[in-house]
Amino acid sequence: MVVVGNLTAGGTGKTPLTIALAQGLRARGFSPGVVSRGYGGSRRGNRLLDDGSDPREEGDEPCLIRARTGVPVAVGRDRPAAARLLLTQGVDAVIADDGLQHYRLARDVEICVIDGDRRFGNGRLLPAGPLREPPARLATVDFRVCNGGSAAPGEVAMTLEARYVEPLVGAERPRPLAAFAGQRVHAVAGIGNPGRFFAGLRAAGIEVIAHPFPDHHAFAPADLAFGDALPVLMTEKDAVKCRPFAAPRWWSLPVDAKLAPGFLDAVAERLREASRRRR
Template identity: 65%
Template sequence: MSTFRARLESIWYGGASVPLWLSALVPVYRGLRALHLAPYRLGWRVPKRLGVPLIVVGNLTAGGSGKTPLTIALVEALRLRGWKPGVVSRGYGGSQREPLLLDDLTTPARVGDEPCLIRQRTGVPVAVGRDRHRAAMLLLERGVDVVIADDGLQNPALARDMEICVVDGQRRFGNAQLLPAGPLREPLVRLAELSLKVCNGGVAQAGETSMRLVGDMAVPVALSSGVRPLESFSGERVHAVAAIGNPQRFFDGLRTHGIEVIAHAFADHHSFAASDLTFGDALPVLMTEKDAVKCIAFASPDFWCVPVRAELPDTFFDDVVDQLATHPKGS
């Protein structure tokens, strides 16, 4: 993690005082945000509808909070309940700009790591593009009857039927200030407008559903050997690699299994090269599943990823389906 990013983390979440220059930039951020929303608030532009229900999964803070695991869990739960879900994403971290439906040859460098991971884990249609309405229309051509937008809570272009906010249960909203003085993309009053709120880890507060990320197996990145229980690394020293919004969550999770972690935190969505993972020894390398999709081409037999699954009560998914019931499939 860069020195600047570490400094921001200490300000946002560690109680360090906010420098005046950061505070001075908050009105600039607020003004740019207002300018972005103005055409919709003034009625010059209207959010576009898809013709099928749209669920937006997002958060109020910069960085990761568990949106992608929740999106995967939603896909699986909706499919079990008779829906045909698809996922749309901006494709952050990829080079693709025009709408694209992912296939077996699509790479993370082109569309980003999260869309590739979601398609790999679920097998449902996934589309990316800066124009998420056009990208989502590609999903409808595949027979999708409900669309899940992975991220996009702050994007006013799509008319949504449900908004689900994921809250980092450990870090919450930090110092509760807007970017860049704090981690907030939007003021906390926005919480009152959201359909559902999910608390990832920590203690869920009133109105929030508790979510737990469970990762108990290690899978070879190069698929050259068998799956191992994560507990089998207990007592070993490993290099732990994470290029996610909150790398510490991954490192702490490994330590709960008795693993001695040498931590390597990279910027969220970092594009890995083989040199990034050359540590000059023979210790195993454990990484998140999101990072693993970018390392397959140069993975050695000692590279392992730790898939996580989001566990939520069935009542949460029942609530989602109940809210979708007012939107006939394919309408």
């Protein structure tokens, strides 16, 4: 079991890292699967996702993870029970997305994702600050992954790379993000840290009209009725919810987690060591 989480409330890049872990472990001979709480979904109980799963029912992040990786994904409030469903699919490496504080989950590897720009804010626990747990918790995790900013000593550097955009509907082909440089666009982000998305677009030379929404927002067509013909760029997490009513000028921006060399090898070796200890 690999548990991915963070100490701070809000987005730090857990889902892109979870996708990278699933892809990386599969490339290293494992049969990975992902267990998720399914935040934002309306369904109850523990279940396995399939190709027709509705993000409005199952949650946007697990549906995105399944679409990007193709690995088995289980969703449920009872995450240990949901994780057991993955074992019926031949999974030998379970990845828990946002499971660091879910102590009912057994774990072989703990990974804490840190926002390299915001770090730990004022260092106080909720509600006085952004922290779910004290910073001292970092001393007990196996890996600290720093998303953006400058990685501190002992942290694994990670960046999010966005190279191209994909149309939500229609026959247009994906195009480089640079194709929108110099253009004015509506930018839509219902994620934990919308500012990171908007800043990335501006860094690519795009003139951004920012439309931040709450994390896991349940989008409706009226949310994106901007009254003009400008392109709409959104995160891939939002795109999985907007695709059923998408318009031709709407584009999704996939991101890939780029990690320090050797990190995925180190995680795989920790899992192998844990497996040997259980024999």
